[in-house]
Amino acid sequence: MINTTIFVAFIFGVIAGWYASFNIVILCLLSFICLLFLSFSSRLYRRPYLFVAFLTVFFALLGILWVTPYSLKKPQDFVGKDNFFLIKVTSIPKEGYLKRTFYAQVERVGGFSTSFRVKVNSFSHRKIDYRTSYLVRGRLSAKQFKHNSFYILWLKKDSYIKELPSNWIDNFIRKVTFALVFHFKKYLSPEAYKFSSSVFLGRRELAEWWMSSLLRKAAVAHLFAISGLHVGLISGMLFFTLKIFRIRFRARLIIAVIFMFIFALCAGMRPSIVRASIMFSFLGAGFFLKRKISVFDSLSIAGIVCLLLNPLWVLDVGFQLSFLSVFSIIVGFNLFSVSLGSRSFLINYVKGIFFSTVFVFIAIFPLVSLYFGRVYLLGIAANIILIPIFTFILILIFIFVGLYFVPFLATYAAEVLSLSVSLFLRFAFLMGKIRFAYFTFSMKGVSVFLYYTLLLLGAVLVHRYKFNNDLSV
Amino acid sequence: MFTVQQRRVIVFLCSVLLLGAFLRVFNVHRPLSYRFYKEAPLKININTATLEELEKIPFIGETTARRIVSYRELKGRITSLEDLENIKGIGKKKLGVISKFIIF
Numbered sequence: 001m002i003n004t005t006i007f008v009a010f011i012f013g014v015i016a017g018w019y020a021s022f023n024i025v026i027l028c029l030l031s032f033i034c035l036l037f038l039s040f041s042s043r044l045y046r047r048p049y050l051f052v053a054f055l056t057v058f059f060a061l062l063g064i065l066w067v068t069p070y071s072l073k074k075p076q077d078f079v080g081k082d083n084f085f086l087i088k089v090t091s092i093p094k095e096g097y098l099k100r101t102f103y104a105q106v107e108r109v110g111g112f113s114t115s116f117r118v119k120v121n122s123f124s125h126r127k128i129d130y131r132t133s134y135l136v137r138g139r140l141s142a143k144q145f146k147h148n149s150f151y152i153l154w155l156k157k158d159s160y161i162k163e164l165p166s167n168w169i170d171n172f173i174r175k176v177t178f179a180l181v182f183h184f185k186k187y188l189s190p191e192a193y194k195f196s197s198s199v200f201l202g203r204r205e206l207a208e209w210w211m212s213s214l215l216r217k218a219a220v221a222h223l224f225a226i227s228g229l230h231v232g233l234i235s236g237m238l239f240f241t242l243k244i245f246r247i248r249f250r251a252r253l254i255i256a257v258i259f260m261f262i263f264a265l266c267a268g269m270r271p272s273i274v275r276a277s278i279m280f281s282f283l284g285a286g287f288f289l290k291r292k293i294s295v296f297d298s299l300s301i302a303g304i305v306c307l308l309l310n311p312l313w314v315l316d317v318g319f320q321l322s323f324l325s326v327f328s329i330i331v332g333f334n335l336f337s338v339s340l341g342s343r344s345f346l347i348n349y350v351k352g353i354f355f356s357t358v359f360v361f362i363a364i365f366p367l368v369s370l371y372f373g374r375v376y377l378l379g380i381a382a383n384i385i386l387i388p389i390f391t392f393i394l395i396l397i398f399i400f401v402g403l404y405f406v407p408f409l410a411t412y413a414a415e416v417l418s419l420s421v422s423l424f425l426r427f428a429f430l431m432g433k434i435r436f437a438y439f440t441f442s443m444k445g446v447s448v449f450l451y452y453t454l455l456l457l458g459a460v461l462v463h464r465y466k467f468n469n470d471l472s473v
Numbered sequence: 474m475f476t477v478q479q480r481r482v483i484v485f486l487c488s489v490l491l492l493g494a495f496l497r498v499f500n501v502h503r504p505l506s507y508r509f510y511k512e513a514p515l516k517i518n519i520n521t522a523t524l525e526e527l528e529k530i531p532f533i534g535e536t537t538a539r540r541i542v543s544y545r546e547l548k549g550r551i552t553s554l555e556d557l558e559n560i561k562g563i564g565k566k567k568l569g570v571i572s573k574f575i576i577f
Contacts, residue, residue: 209534213534240478240479240482243479244479396489399486399489409490411493411497412489412490412491412492412493412494412496412497413489413490413493414493415492415493415494415496415497416489416492416493416496419496
């Protein structure tokens with residue numbers, strides 16, 4: 001639990017640092033230096049509780065200092081003014097009638113470091129490449145929706161756009177992504193190509209708007225997020241494939257971990273896939289070192305690594321929902337000792353999905369209502385019906401990608417994949433048509449805080465009750 | 474030579490490829506189209522349609538449908554395509570598409 005404590009302390013530090021003034025940051029820096037000096041001189045490490053307290057304060061202060069370069073100027077400060085932006089293109093540009101639209105990560109504005117996502121509307125004729133950095137001069141505008149801010153960068157016809165040199169990693173990711181996207185486009189039906197590119201390669205910009213709307217109404221929009229389900233399936237299939245070539249277990253593990261990180265890079269390095277890849281590598285490390293790995297520890301360390309990579313992810317909806325969902329599943333299965341020991345695979349499978357969905361729903365519905373203004377009641381039924389079909393689709397995508405160099409067989413796999421995607425979308429459409437699949441409900445920030453406080457108290461009470469009575473399902 | 478698990482996987486792979494060959498030969502698959510999702514009727518009366526009916530028009534989502542209803546309540550009857558252009562979210566391009574599905 002130490003790792004969970006320091007992860008939570010780091011999160012609070014990042015949030016505090018984001019909103020704190022510069023004077024408080026200087027104060028924290030001085031406190032940080034004093035703390036380090038005190039800990040070495042007083043030999044804190046000899047007393048366990050003091051050491052945990054030291055780590056907690058240390059990571060809280062580290063969080064404040066880590067986010068400081070980004071918090072000097074917030075994105076709102078650049079809205080409405082012309083500025084120089086250093087952007088990295090994170091989506092495949094869409095050619096429109098008059099403009100080119102794409103998503104980018106802003107890394108610098110003027111002389112200030114920053115990290116936020118923008119939608120870029122470029123009226124320039126200059127060609128824009130995926131995974132390439134550009135120095136551009138444009139104007140930023142903002143749109144507010146519920147508690148989220150969305151930023152749009154406007155580039156005029158004659159805007160200054162300078163391409164910066166790409167590194168070999170970006171060139172490699174670009175080549176792999178385009179090779180796979182063209183492979184999908186060549187053999188799959190239009191809908192299957194767009195759907196598969198979104199759910200397997202993270203190219204959500206290729207998905208039609210009605211697909212996203214359809215999945216949202218069916219309460220399975222989370223399937224667009226590449227995360228643990230993808231990592232688990234792909235690693236399992238990779239393991240099996242390598243076993244056929246009689247590669248040893250340890251070598252298979254190393255190859256699978258390296259492949260997962262390459263996959264995470266190609267899928268856009270979003271918080272959910274980074275979390276899943278790090279947790280998977282921890283599992284692999286556990287096998288290597290022949291030690292039992294705590295899932296809480298691996299989740300917490302994954303969180304700390306994610307925030308070290310980009311501290312502003314703490315404000316990202318995807319990060320919050322991803323970590324909260326996994327945390328709720330771990331806590332839920334631990335608290336209620338849900339047993340999946342039945343002989344029937346089907347019963348275990350349905351039981352697993354049912355309880356996972358219930359725990360996740362309890363954990364995330366305040367955040368979903370806060371950010372999206374809706375609560376989806378259909379989640380449990382939709383997950384039980386649609387996730388098996390989605391899992392089948394992912395397996396077919398893997399087979400289809402594996403047959404990249406055998407076009408003759410790839411066409412047959414493509415036919416089955418196209419039909420499966422068609423059926424999946426039809427099922428999702430039918431589920432979304434059910435009355436009261438969702439209802440409009442918005443919670444305020446204070447209510448969300450109170451809810452989570454009560455939930456935490458409830459979990460502690462259940463945990464204490466569990467010592468007296470065995471809560472098994 | 475192969476374990477039970479490996480044999481199961483090989484059988485699954487062969488079944489997928491055989492099914493794919495069958496689908497390809499007999500051209501069974503009909504891709505899902507946008508029209509299926511929308512189930513748009515031929516023409517919708519823009520002045521009397523409810524929110525749900527307005528959402529059936531291609532490229533009209535929940536937000537735009539609400540704006541149309543608000544505009545109707547504020548300004549009264551919509552009599553022409555130019556009136557629709559005054560609504561936020563409906564530009565010339567979208568108007569060109571939705572005009573095929575509406576009557577006044």
